[in-house]
Amino acid sequence: xxxxxxxxxxxxxxxxxxxxxxxxxxxxxxxxxxxxxxxxxxxxxxxxxxxxxxxxxxxxxxxxxxxxxxxxxxxxxxxxxxxxxxxxxxxxxxxxxxxxxxxxxxxxxxxxxxxxxxxxxxxxxxxxxxxxxxxxxxxxxxxxxxxxxxxxxxxxxxxxxxxxxxxxxxxxxxxxxxxxxxxxxx
Numbered sequence: 001x002x003x004x005x006x007x008x009x010x011x012x013x014x015x016x017x018x019x020x021x022x023x024x025x026x027x028x029x030x031x032x033x034x035x036x037x038x039x040x041x042x043x044x045x046x047x048x049x050x051x052x053x054x055x056x057x058x059x060x061x062x063x064x065x066x067x068x069x070x071x072x073x074x075x076x077x078x079x080x081x082x083x084x085x086x087x088x089x090x091x092x093x094x095x096x097x098x099x100x101x102x103x104x105x106x107x108x109x110x111x112x113x114x115x116x117x118x119x120x121x122x123x124x125x126x127x128x129x130x131x132x133x134x135x136x137x138x139x140x141x142x143x144x145x146x147x148x149x150x151x152x153x154x155x156x157x158x159x160x161x162x163x164x165x166x167x168x169x170x171x172x173x174x175x176x177x178x179x180x181x182x183x184x185x186x
Contacts, residue, residue, distance in 0.1 A: 006114075014062075063079035078112060086129065
């Protein structure tokens with residue numbers, strides 16, 4: 001089960017099979033899914049939920065449901081995904097996808113920042129990435145507002161995808177401190 005994560009306006013929780021209607025509000029919306037290969041059927045949505053449940057069990061993270069703390073409404077999903085072989089490297093991605101009526105309210109930026117911080121503080125990741133279609137300007141802005149910087153383009157999902165990266169600066173500092181302590185004791 002997911003350790004509690006909250007922001008000022010959002011509560012995070014594990015996705016479960018009862019979220020099918022919530023996720024279908026995103027996955028059947030051609031505008032929300034414009035930069036993804038296609039919309040999703042109910043069956044594909046259940047597979048998506050099951051994939052996330054397996055990721056929670058195997059990795060301790062996945063995409064989580066975002067709940068508006070004031071209204072209790074499902075806002076979307078945001079979390080961490082283990083992306084295999086991103087140009088030869090396994091990476092932890094901060095990913096987000098919201099119900100369209102909640103776009104433009106800063107929820108994606110707020111949720112993505114919390115997930116980035118979780119990856120750095122709880123998982124001790126050296127860095128996080130976001131994989132974004134270069135035409136998806138709103139998602140690019142979310143990544144940039146959260147300190148991720150453009151690194152390169154890779155071919156993924158049969159198209160060009162921009163890789164945005166943010167190193168964990170405290171990871172680098174603690175690694176340097178550990179190295180200097182080790183050097184001092186030799």
